[in-house]
Amino acid sequence: MIADPQxxxxxxxxxxxxxxxxxxxxxxKILDRAEDMAREEQxxxxxxxLLHGRTVVNLFFEPxxxxxxxxxxxxxxxxADVVNVQLAxxxxxxxxxxxxxxxxxxxxxxxxxVVRHKAxxxxxxxxxxxxxxxSILNAGDGQHEHPTQALLDMFTLRRHLNGRPFSDLRVAIIxxxxxxxxxxxxxxxxxxxxxRDIRVVGPRTLVPDTFATLGATPYHDxxxxxxxxxxxxxxxxxxxxxxxxxxxxxxxxxxxxxLTEERLHRLGPDVIFMHPGPINRGVELAGALAYExxxxxxxxxxxxIAVRMAVMAEILGAAR
Amino acid sequence: xxxxTSPSAFATIVPTVVxxxxxxxxxxxxxxxxxxxVRDGRATPTDSDTATGLPAVDGHGCWLMPGIVxxxxxxxxxxxxxxxxxxxxxxAALRAGITTVCLPPDTDPVIDNPAIVARISMIAAAxxxxxxxxxxxxxxxxxxxxxxxMSALKTAGCVGVSNxxxxxxxxxxxxxxxxxxxxxxxxLHVQPLEPSLAQGGCAHDGAVALRLGLPPIxxxxxxxxxxxxxxxxxxxxxxxxxxxxxxxxxxxLVRDAKARGLAITADVAAHQLFLTEEDVLGFxxxxxxxxxxxxxxxxxxxxxxxxxxxxDALCSDHQPHEPDAKVNPFALTEPGMSTLxxxxxxxxxxxxxxxxxxxxxxxxxxxxxxxxxxxxRPTQGCDWILVDPAASWRLDTTTLASRxxxxxxxxxxxxxxxxxxxxxxxxxx
Numbered sequence: 001m002i003a004d005p006q007x008x009x010x011x012x013x014x015x016x017x018x019x020x021x022x023x024x025x026x027x028x029k030i031l032d033r034a035e036d037m038a039r040e041e042q043x044x045x046x047x048x049x050l051l052h053g054r055t056v057v058n059l060f061f062e063p064x065x066x067x068x069x070x071x072x073x074x075x076x077x078x079x080a081d082v083v084n085v086q087l088a089x090x091x092x093x094x095x096x097x098x099x100x101x102x103x104x105x106x107x108x109x110x111x112x113x114v115v116r117h118k119a120x121x122x123x124x125x126x127x128x129x130x131x132x133x134x135s136i137l138n139a140g141d142g143q144h145e146h147p148t149q150a151l152l153d154m155f156t157l158r159r160h161l162n163g164r165p166f167s168d169l170r171v172a173i174i175x176x177x178x179x180x181x182x183x184x185x186x187x188x189x190x191x192x193x194x195x196r197d198i199r200v201v202g203p204r205t206l207v208p209d210t211f212a213t214l215g216a217t218p219y220h221d222x223x224x225x226x227x228x229x230x231x232x233x234x235x236x237x238x239x240x241x242x243x244x245x246x247x248x249x250x251x252x253x254x255x256x257x258x259l260t261e262e263r264l265h266r267l268g269p270d271v272i273f274m275h276p277g278p279i280n281r282g283v284e285l286a287g288a289l290a291y292e293x294x295x296x297x298x299x300x301x302x303x304x305i306a307v308r309m310a311v312m313a314e315i316l317g318a319a320r
Numbered sequence: 321x322x323x324x325t326s327p328s329a330f331a332t333i334v335p336t337v338v339x340x341x342x343x344x345x346x347x348x349x350x351x352x353x354x355x356x357x358v359r360d361g362r363a364t365p366t367d368s369d370t371a372t373g374l375p376a377v378d379g380h381g382c383w384l385m386p387g388i389v390x391x392x393x394x395x396x397x398x399x400x401x402x403x404x405x406x407x408x409x410x411x412a413a414l415r416a417g418i419t420t421v422c423l424p425p426d427t428d429p430v431i432d433n434p435a436i437v438a439r440i441s442m443i444a445a446a447x448x449x450x451x452x453x454x455x456x457x458x459x460x461x462x463x464x465x466x467x468x469x470m471s472a473l474k475t476a477g478c479v480g481v482s483n484x485x486x487x488x489x490x491x492x493x494x495x496x497x498x499x500x501x502x503x504x505x506x507x508l509h510v511q512p513l514e515p516s517l518a519q520g521g522c523a524h525d526g527a528v529a530l531r532l533g534l535p536p537i538x539x540x541x542x543x544x545x546x547x548x549x550x551x552x553x554x555x556x557x558x559x560x561x562x563x564x565x566x567x568x569x570x571x572x573l574v575r576d577a578k579a580r581g582l583a584i585t586a587d588v589a590a591h592q593l594f595l596t597e598e599d600v601l602g603f604x605x606x607x608x609x610x611x612x613x614x615x616x617x618x619x620x621x622x623x624x625x626x627x628x629x630x631x632d633a634l635c636s637d638h639q640p641h642e643p644d645a646k647v648n649p650f651a652l653t654e655p656g657m658s659t660l661x662x663x664x665x666x667x668x669x670x671x672x673x674x675x676x677x678x679x680x681x682x683x684x685x686x687x688x689x690x691x692x693x694x695x696x697r698p699t700q701g702c703d704w705i706l707v708d709p710a711a712s713w714r715l716d717t718t719t720l721a722s723r724x725x726x727x728x729x730x731x732x733x734x735x736x737x738x739x740x741x742x743x744x745x746x747x748x749x
Contacts, residue, residue: 143533
């Protein structure tokens with residue numbers, strides 16, 4: 001196996017590129033630190049001085065409002081200076097390579113780049129070429145990984161578990177698994193934390209059998225896939241790309257794999273469900289369910305800030 | 321690599337005695353240690369006493385074999401001379417024992433008319449390296465629609481035709497291209513990859529691509545295309561050469577078709593016999609190739625195919641790039657490896673790791689591809705190379721002669737060094 005570029009020899013987190021390869025201790029440390037951050041916030045402290053004088057650049061090659069906003073808020077609450085750079089993917093076709101973009105911004109004395117790009121491996125690419133004093137935080141690279149989303153999902157689940165182990169969880173991830181960086185990161189994170197019952201559920205065009213190699217059991221039937229599950233992780237369906245090509249219609253997907261009140265009811269009182277957003281009402285789930293118990297969707301959004309603060313503080317080596 | 325690589329000392333047309341050499345001649349099924357007179361494209365075993373008066377070379381511990389005929393090497397000229405030129409690549413090929421390279425028609429402009437053939441032949445002759453055998457385009461501009469003037473291309477010197485991996489408009493176009501080419505006695509070189517299944521992909525549809533989230537190219541892209549072309553070969557009786565097989569199922573389809581007596585030949589790129597999808601882990605862009613590196617089982621089946629001669633030839637599939645072409649996230653990099661100089665060393669390694677006999681290796685590297693290109697002319701013989709199979713060297717940017725340094729083998733130790741080339745003609749060597 002290739003040496004993990006995320007972790008320095010002394011165990012320090014240099015970059016956050018993927019959940020795969022991240023040691024359990026590091027993962028737990030981030031979650032613990034996120035708890036600290038959340039507690040501070042709850043006690044009324046809105047701003048911590050940890051990253052005072054540091055510069056964070058949100059380098060987004062894909063349009064994003066939500067994720068970028070949470071990274072921006074997280075950095076600001078740590079007192080960092082934040083710059084948002086939104087580059088149309090096409091601008092790199094004008095002769096400037098990704099490496100040129102990195103070099104240009106690096107020379108402005110940036111400490112941390114939060115990178116989102118449509119190509120899998122983009123974050124690893126930036127990390128490979130970054131100068132030694134610059135860190136990379138993956139905010140989503142193609143269909144590969146979205147590590148902070150998985151961390152905030154684990155944070156949310158850990159709070160839900162309230163002291164019980166992750167091995168108590170039986171998780172069904174539902175929807176477009178194939179193209180989902182969230183699903184990949186969640187599967188790795190659940191594994192690392194000790195969950196042994198992970199299913200991936202959806203039509204066969206979106207749930208290839210190869211997922212078994214990641215330790216997730218594929219199901220193409222909703223009822224069988226969610227049987228006995230106590231956590232449902234719904235994924236966003238990229239409607240523009242899916243309908244007609246990989247799915248006959250959004251309606252048929254909802255009929256077969258959408259979360260409805262009736263299906264939820266059948267799973268009993270112990271189940272919770274999550275969704276990374278933005279939701280397609282009436283596709284992944286019936287609109288009325290979105291923010292009602294047992295939905296954890298708003299918790300996820302809220303927890304996202306504390307988790308991203310924790311990751312930034314860990315990477316930039318700020319003492320507690 | 322070679323102590324004296326100046327063309328004059330390295331390549332010679334002077335009749336020479338090679339003493340105590342292991343002669344590997346597939347044409348006569350010879351594999352024995354002997355003194356040999358190399359003269360006019362022929363290597364003739366001889367008694368030491370009779371070979372007097374000729375310049376002599378000590379061949380102890382070395383192999384004397386026909387020059388390597390490489391069925392596919394992109395030379396990047398004309399059209400992409402920022403990557404490489406014939407002046408950079410043809411001497412590199414020769415130094416690696418490749419005396420003839422076959423150039424696919426996807427140069428820029430594409431090789432779809434006699435003027436381009438003439439121009440390329442001229443540039444090649446001036447490059448003082450390996451000879452160039454040229455494949456003409458099977459359709460105009462390689463656009464897949466209108467047949468190219470194949471008869472004119474043949475007259476101009478093309479040894480076969482190909483669409484260089486670019487799609488043909490329809491199965492009907494494919495059938496007509498095959499019929500027309502075969503009517504002229506031209507072999508159609510086909511890279512079997514169904515475009516609608518391969519499009520946008522950059523890695524084998526398997527566990528690694530899934531893990532890394534890379535757009536996949538399924539094995540079916542190869543087998544669907546093979547199925548169609550085999551059906552057309554069956555119907556027309558035409559000779560198809562399948563280029564760059566990558567999968568176990570692909571090898572099996574070719575094996576079955578050959579068993580039915582179809583006029584089919586096939587090759588594999590040497591790196592496919594050593595690398596797998598696992599080498600892509602870590603998003604290593606130097607392992608971005610098309611067809612993609614597949615599973616270990618596919619690699620093993622390809623090796624078995626070489627051993628049992630289902631795969632007739634080993635080629636380099638050389639694709640040199642400038643460094644920038646590989647500086648990007650994996651899927652956005654240009655596919656291809658620089659492989660001229662690893663073809664023979666990897667072949668030797670194959671002999672070490674499989675039951676492939678040295679004489680069969682030599683056949684896959686020289687006489688078989690030569691026959692596929694229709695270059696076997698019994699009266700003329702062929703080029704010969706003297707190889708030290710045990711000489712070891714480290715592949716790095718200083719030992720590579722090719723301008724393309726895009727190889728995943730940087731830093732690796734390899735065996736075999738080409739000591740001398742015995743050519744049949746003074747040009748273009």
